[in-house]
Amino acid sequence: MKFFIDTADTAEIQDLAPTGMVDGVTTNPSLIAKSGRDFLQVIAEICEIVPGPVSAEVAATDAEGMLREGKRLCEIAPNVAVKVPLTWDGLKACRALADEGRMVNVTLCFTANQALLAAKAGAAFISPFVGRLDDIGLDGLELISDIREIYDNYEFDTEILAASVRHVGHVMECAKIGADVATIPPSTLKKLADHPLTDKGLEAFLKDWAATGQTILKSGA
Numbered sequence: 001m002k003f004f005i006d007t008a009d010t011a012e013i014q015d016l017a018p019t020g021m022v023d024g025v026t027t028n029p030s031l032i033a034k035s036g037r038d039f040l041q042v043i044a045e046i047c048e049i050v051p052g053p054v055s056a057e058v059a060a061t062d063a064e065g066m067l068r069e070g071k072r073l074c075e076i077a078p079n080v081a082v083k084v085p086l087t088w089d090g091l092k093a094c095r096a097l098a099d100e101g102r103m104v105n106v107t108l109c110f111t112a113n114q115a116l117l118a119a120k121a122g123a124a125f126i127s128p129f130v131g132r133l134d135d136i137g138l139d140g141l142e143l144i145s146d147i148r149e150i151y152d153n154y155e156f157d158t159e160i161l162a163a164s165v166r167h168v169g170h171v172m173e174c175a176k177i178g179a180d181v182a183t184i185p186p187s188t189l190k191k192l193a194d195h196p197l198t199d200k201g202l203e204a205f206l207k208d209w210a211a212t213g214q215t216i217l218k219s220g221a
Contacts, residue, residue, distance in 0.1 A: 001175045004053070004161065004183040008035040010045050012186045017049055024052035026105070026127075026163070026183040028083070029059065040076060047077035053125070055105045057083035058093070066093035074102055081105045081124060086114050091121040098122030105161065112146040119156040125181065130174070131164035140164070141173050148178045168192055 002023035005016060008031040016022050025046050032039050043056045054077070058069040070082035070093060081103035084090040094104045098121065105125040106118040110133060118126045128147060130140030147160050159180035165171060168191050171182050 001179065002052075002181040003189060004055075004181055005186050005189060006031070006163070006183045007186055008032050008037075008042050008046075009186075010042065010049065013046060013049050016186055016189065021189060022050055022052070023181070024054060024081075024183075025050050026055040026083075026161075028057050028107075043073065043080065044076050047079050051079060053081040053103055053105075054079055055081045055083045055107075055125075057107070061085075061087070061089060063089040063092035063096075066090065067096050070097050070102065070104075079103075083107050083127075086118060091117055094118065094121040094123050098124070107163070110143070112143060112150055115147040115158075115160075116150055119151060119154075119158040123158045125159050125161040127161045127163040127183070129164035130162055130170055131166040133164075134166070141170070141177065144174055144179050145177045 003021050004024040004026050005013065005022055006026045007013065008027045013022065013025060032042060035042060043054060047054050056073045058066045060066045060069050066084050066089060073080050073082055082097055083105045084093050085108050086106050090106060094106055097104050103124040105127060106123040107127040109115050109118065109126050109128040115126045115128060128143050130144065133140035133143060144160060144162055151158060161181040161183055162174040162179040163183050165182055165184045165188065168188060171184060171192060174182050
């Protein structure tokens with residue numbers, strides 16, 4: 001499974017990139033607004049840090065406007081993935097951009113039928129929102145499973161990008177189902193490494209090592 005981090009904070013991306021865990025980045029208007037910075041500049045900086053796909057969302061709601069904005073975003077860097085909403089206008093823009101060889105991430109997906117439409121429109125990524133479905137009493141993970149089955153049935157190339165991931169359990173279940181990507185906040189990515197027994201074991205090892213009075217590096221090394 002690929003990990004994309006869901007943030008517009010370049011400092012957080014710089015911190016995590018050296019771990020090799022950051023395969024891409026997703027942004028949205030809310031994250032950009034939170035950063036308080038210029039949208040195009042932020043996207044350009046992220047694209048310099050991360051060689052993988054960087055999703056940048058259009059603001060237009062009509063197909064022609066999305067297409068114009070999408071082309072402008074693609075001028076920033078070759079790894080920009082234009083993010084469009086799952087509307088008919090968004091699907092039209094997706095098809096046009098995909099036909100030009102552009103990566104498109106179709107977002108705000110809440111049904112398997114919507115995901116089917118996005119794949120047929122040539123989307124590189126489909127973003128089903130797991131957490132938001134859970135919030136209204138539906139099963140977001142079931143949606144991931146349904147999309148996986150449909151895409152496998154017809155050998156679609158569109159990658160399933162599990163979005164609105166709220167906790168580490170979502171990440172594990174999406175991986176078991178076979179989602180291609182999980183886009184998660186940096187804080188959630190860091191929590192994947194946490195376990196109390198790891199902490200307890202490390203504490204015991206360090207205590208035993210200290211009792212030996214030894215050092216691995218010689219003084220001044």
